[in-house]
Amino acid sequence: MWGFSNAALPGPLPSYFILSITAAMATDASAKVIDGKSVAKQIREEIAAEVSRMKDEIGVVPGLAVILVGDRKDSATYVRNKKKACESVGINSFEVHLPEDSSEQEVLNAISGFNDDPSVHGILVQLPLPSHMKEQNILNAVTIEKDVDGFHPLNIGRLAMRGREPLFVPCTPKGCIELLHRYGVEIKGKRAVVIGRSNIVGMPAALLLQREDATVSIVHSRTKNPEEITRQADIIISAVGQPNMVRGSWIKPGAVIIDVGINPVEDATSPRGYRLVGDICYEEACKIASAITPVPGGVGPMTIAMLLSNTLSAAKRAYNLQ
Amino acid sequence: MWGFSNAALPGPLPSYFILSITAAMATDASAKVIDGKSVAKQIREEIAAEVSRMKDEIGVVPGLAVILVGDRKDSATYVRNKKKACESVGINSFEVHLPEDSSEQEVLNAISGFNDDPSVHGILVQLPLPSHMKEQNILNAVTIEKDVDGFHPLNIGRLAMRGREPLFVPCTPKGCIELLHRYGVEIKGKRAVVIGRSNIVGMPAALLLQREDATVSIVHSRTKNPEEITRQADIIISAVGQPNMVRGSWIKPGAVIIDVGINPVEDATSPRGYRLVGDICYEEACKIASAITPVPGGVGPMTIAMLLSNTLSAAKRAYNLQ
CATH class of the missing domain: 3.40.50.10860 (Leucine Dehydrogenase, chain A, domain 1)
Incomplete structure (x- = not known):
């Protein structure tokens, strides 16, 4: 099981967080909700403070x-x-x-x-x-x-290489790892499975986990036994865009799950006629995992927060600020 | 079990190959020897023919x-x-x-x-x-x-990205994959484990296997259960520099093994006082694997052959030749 340090939890919990915990408990959920919306809010506050400091100190x-x-x-x-x-x-x-x-x-x-x-x-x-x-x-x-998206192959190459530092890390995978950090999830030595190998999420997420000393496997459309491999993971990052693809049986008890998928599915009860779900079957997963990001409100808000963070870093670097 | 197409085998087998099969049989070996020395020789002949053609056609x-x-x-x-x-x-x-x-x-x-x-x-x-x-x-x-070593981060980035092509692939991992190709080993959809994550072998080898649609896991010094993960692999590429680290118990019956390690160990019976062994315990592995590279005479000769191949490609590219 993963240890969560309360000290690492982001600020005071918003009211919907408590509601969601209550709703989940009604279905025997044991997983802690990784509240990306709340973490992103805190990061934006940190960035706002830095931007303000920068303006005061050097007028930029x-x-x-x-x-x-x-x-x-x-x-x-x-x-x-x-x-x-x-x-x-x-x-x-x-x-x-x-x-x-x-x-x-x-x-x-x-x-x-x-x-x-x-x-x-x-x-x-x-x-x-x-x-x-x-x-x-x-x-x-x-x-x-100025490549704040981090998609330039020179940035990806540096991300892949030990001893090199990319100027920017792509925003969505950076947001995934930031969530793990802020919730005190240990990465080093853990088995991690990344589902999906896109240039913008899966591949750089795998490289980031590898940089933090996880033992990483990448599962993709050609993988013959994705369920068996995923079930070995202490940490799962899924970015495939298949609604509810990862079922409860794919998940090792106590695993931590970061769900990047944001998939619209028909829902006649919703005013818009659809609702958004992740790659992970949340209602099954929340009974087995130790922690999981909701969709929406998990990784989504983190992507923009990381874009702001990369922009701040770029400006600091341009003026040699720490 | 892996199917080997004889048609894909490099040229006529040299006499020492037959000797080595005989010696191996005496210890119940079932593994085919992946003869890097012979494959490298054939590749060098192919390169010599191309170099000669280039000189004839354009005088370069x-x-x-x-x-x-x-x-x-x-x-x-x-x-x-x-x-x-x-x-x-x-x-x-x-x-x-x-x-x-x-x-x-x-x-x-x-x-x-x-x-x-x-x-x-x-x-x-x-x-x-x-x-x-x-x-x-x-x-x-x-x-x-002119980066024929393929170590430039821009090359590594392109290697990592789907839809991008590196100008050069690092020689040793390229040689590993070339051996698999020339021996007709299917990579797509197979479980592959790369042991070691160096910038010059392990990491690019993992990226290459991934490009060929293997399901790749990378095992390294921080991996907690390397034996268990390695035993799931259909293809093992080891590049850690630890003599005989991978024992028979790490190997799935029928796996194909590419051993990049070249480690000197003391040997009083050798005229030089030492002999070279790989990362894989050969005498155990050859009874379990379906195919394996020997050390020396496996990956070693392939590295220089790939350097020549990269140099030829660079020259062709400079003159827009196919």
């Missing part, structure tokens, strides 16, 4: 530039949320919105402008890009010092 | 530059072997030998010269460097197009 405000191409509604929502999050901690936000039929060169020009702009410390290109553009060309154009 | 001879700093005897031997291997396939070799007390700048100058030299297509800095030099600074100075 960190800046994040977001490039949005086209009119996808979901992308527009993500960009709006990032902008709001920046404002909430005092980070300046810059936005370029290009039409769907822009050329690759127009996007590259926007990136180049932000690369050269000293008031911009982080640059984020909202994905997916329109299909006529080559994602790789565009992401590679972001200067490594 | 691939060139490998090696930079040696200091007077370590083992390093001098490695450099001499690489030079001889180049000659044997018709690749030009260039060498700079700098004294032990050279400055970092002198090494960087040598690299810079080779970076700019169009007759040099691959650059290799023999490691280890003297302790007053920062390895990272020196390796990063090799232009990515």
Whole structure:
């Protein structure tokens, strides 16, 4: 079983947390809820304090530039949320919105402008890009010092190598590990299984766990016995996008579960006609695991918090601040 | 059990191969010997043919530059072997030998010269460097197009990322996978365990297996139950440098074993007073595994063959040849 130090728990618990514990207890849940919303809130407060200190001490405000191409509604929502999050901690936000039929060169020009702009410390290109553009060309154009998404292969290479340090760690996997840290979950020497091997979550999450001395296995669509392997894990990070794929029988009693999946499933009782569930079958898992992130309210809020954290780090690095 | 297609076996078997099978049978061995020496010989013949074709077609001879700093005897031997291997396939070799007390700048100058030299297509800095030099600074100075060792973080990052292609794959792990390919060992969907997580072998070997759709686990010094995890593997690649660490009880019947370790152990009966053994206890493993590399004569000869292969690729790429 995992030991949780109360001292590592983030601040006072919000009221919905207590409600969720009560609801869970009614179904014999034993798992502690890893409250990403509350942790993210605390991290944003820490960042706001640092941003303020930076402004006072050297008169510099960190800046994040977001490039949005086209009119996808979901992308527009993500960009709006990032902008709001920046404002909430005092980070300046810059936005370029290009039409769907822009050329690759127009996007590259926007990136180049932000690369050269000293008031911009982080640059984020909202994905997916329109299909006529080559994602790789565009992401590679972001200067490594402002690659707050951490997707540049040079950052990934440094993440993989012992003795090297990436300038930035991709936000979602960084958020997963931060949750483990803030809840006092020991990683060193533990068996960890990462389900999914995407460039933006699964693969960097595995590299991060490996850096912290876990014994890591990566389970993916070609794995023949995912249930058997997952059941050996003390820590599970799942990022596949399959609703309720990981059943109770996949989980070792006492395991800690970080569920990155955010999958809409039909729900006639919901006003929107759907609700969001994770990759993990929560109602089964919460009876077996020792701790688990809910969906929503688990990893989701952490991703934006880590983006703000990376932007702050970029600005500090630009001015050699600790 | 693994199926081996005879069609995939390299050329006619040399006489010592048959001898070694006979000797093994006397101890109830069931494992096929994965004959790296023979495979490496065949690869070198293939490379020699390509080098010759390239010279005929466009008048270009691939060139490998090696930079040696200091007077370590083992390093001098490695450099001499690489030079001889180049000659044997018709690749030009260039060498700079700098004294032990050279400055970092002198090494960087040598690299810079080779970076700019169009007759040099691959650059290799023999490691280890003297302790007053920062390895990272020196390796990063090799232009990515000539990084035939594949150690540049940009290459490692591309190796880790789906949909990206590294310019070069590090020679020893590339040799391990090449042995599996040439012996017709299926990798996709198999459980693979890599023992050791070094930047030059274990980590890139895990990334390569992952790229080929194996389900990969990495076992290292902090792993609590290495025997239990290793016993689940269909394919084992070991690169830790501990003589005979992996015993028969660690091995699943029918597993395929690639032993990267080359460890000297005292042996009074040997004229040199020592003999070389791998990380795997060969005499136990050969009774349980379906195939295994011997030490010496397994992975060792493959490393230099892959260096030649990377140098040929670099030269072809420089002239846009297929």
